[in-house]
Amino acid sequence: xxxxxxxxxxxxxxxxxxxxxxxxxxxxxxxxxxxxxxxxxxxxxxxxxxxxxxxxxxxxxxxxxxxxxxxxxxxxxxxxxxxxxxxxxxxxxxxxxxxxxxxxxxxxxxxxxxxxxxxxxxxxxxxxxxxxxxxxxxxxxxxxxxxxxxxxxxxxxxxxxxxxxxxxxxxxxxxxxxxxxxxxxxxxxxxxxxxxxxxxxxxxxxxxxxxxxxxxxxxxxxxxxxxxxxxxxxxxxxxxxxxxxxxxxxxxxxxxxxxxxxxxxxxxxxxxxxxxxxxxxxxxxxxxxxxxxxxxxxxxxxxxxxxxxxxxxxxxxxxxxxxxxxxxxxxxxxxxxxxxxxxxxxxxxxxxxxxxxxxxxxxxxxxxxxxxxxxxxxxxxxxxx
Numbered sequence: 001x002x003x004x005x006x007x008x009x010x011x012x013x014x015x016x017x018x019x020x021x022x023x024x025x026x027x028x029x030x031x032x033x034x035x036x037x038x039x040x041x042x043x044x045x046x047x048x049x050x051x052x053x054x055x056x057x058x059x060x061x062x063x064x065x066x067x068x069x070x071x072x073x074x075x076x077x078x079x080x081x082x083x084x085x086x087x088x089x090x091x092x093x094x095x096x097x098x099x100x101x102x103x104x105x106x107x108x109x110x111x112x113x114x115x116x117x118x119x120x121x122x123x124x125x126x127x128x129x130x131x132x133x134x135x136x137x138x139x140x141x142x143x144x145x146x147x148x149x150x151x152x153x154x155x156x157x158x159x160x161x162x163x164x165x166x167x168x169x170x171x172x173x174x175x176x177x178x179x180x181x182x183x184x185x186x187x188x189x190x191x192x193x194x195x196x197x198x199x200x201x202x203x204x205x206x207x208x209x210x211x212x213x214x215x216x217x218x219x220x221x222x223x224x225x226x227x228x229x230x231x232x233x234x235x236x237x238x239x240x241x242x243x244x245x246x247x248x249x250x251x252x253x254x255x256x257x258x259x260x261x262x263x264x265x266x267x268x269x270x271x272x273x274x275x276x277x278x279x280x281x282x283x284x285x286x287x288x289x290x291x292x293x294x295x296x297x298x299x300x301x302x303x304x305x306x307x308x309x310x311x312x313x314x315x316x317x318x319x320x321x322x323x324x325x326x327x328x329x330x331x332x333x334x335x336x337x338x339x340x341x342x343x344x345x346x347x348x349x350x351x352x353x354x355x356x357x358x359x360x361x362x363x364x365x366x367x368x369x370x371x372x373x374x375x376x377x378x379x380x381x382x383x384x385x
Contacts, residue, residue: 122214136170146376152177154298185213251285
């Protein structure tokens with residue numbers, strides 16, 4: 001405990017949080033600064049405020065003019081009270097957990113690039129569960145969103161915590177499905193301050209994840225979702241996961257950052273096959289061609305984790321095993337269709353088709369959109385729109 005302004009005692013967490021607020025202070029620079037003082041946030045803060053960063057630290061900052069950056073930090077630190085930063089976090093219901101704290105997650109403490117400080121909303125006990133990351137493109141198809149939601153629901157029902165970056169598309173659909181299972185807690189890793197919801201339309205999803213599981217980030221309150229923060233976020237997603245599942249990814253999609261980070265950490269990567277005509281599946285199909293294991297349903301992921309499927313998993317799939325329902329799903333495929341078209345394709349009377357479709361809709365297997373029936377839950381589609 002260090003004495004701050006007005007003689008009050010300031011814990012290490014306050015200095016750790018304050019360091020992240022300095023201009024242009026990213027994860028790698030913060031690690032470099034802390035490495036120069038044996039990881040002590042209060043010592044790092046004093047060195048910065050007194051303009052006393054060592055030559056070795058300055059060289060490690062990866063900046064065109066590290067001395068100028070150090071002067072910017074010095075001036076900012078002299079105008080900042082770490083105690084006030086910590087108080088602002090508390091007012092926003094955000095916990096600050098620096099590396100070395102007793103509550104810091106062991107799975108991240110042993111990572112090659114551990115966050116120097118975590119900002120947390122919710123319960124870190126969620127990380128005690130088995131964990132699988134579900135990632136993919138923001139520009140996913142309705143079929144991809146449906147698959148992500150079903151995987152999220154199936155894994156959570158089996159006691160596996162679903163990890164994602166809470167982005168639009170596959171991430172949001174996966175967490176919507178996980179929450180629907182009302183079982184294992186979800187884990188969200190974000191690329192902005194925990195009080196800066198991004199994307200904004202996911203505000204309700206963020207709140208549900210925080211209340212039922214945990215939200216984690218390494219950016220301080222107020223930090224905007226700058227582009228460079230997302231590859232940094234993705235390394236945390238990979239570090240937390242015991243397996244990474246890619247549902248849909250374009251050939252050069254951002255999901256590749258997570259895949260690369262997983263492979264660097266020897267975390268298994270799996271992928272959901274997609275149509276060769278679908279650009280959103282180009283990246284996942286390339287992963288499969290490179291030899292990653294395919295995922296057809298949650299059971300494949302559970303096998304990879306060594307987790308037995310829950311006894312209720314077959315009961316949850318009941319709507320699709322109804323003879324008429326199964327025929328309708330086969331006839332529906334990945335493209336929307338009307339009741340009359342489905343009746344013609346299956347040879348069933350339109351009233352029977354309509355009744356079966358409503359049963360499937362109640363089970364979250366299909367939904368009605370502007371008069372057309374589609375695969376997937378309407379709830380998962382809304383979460384990614």
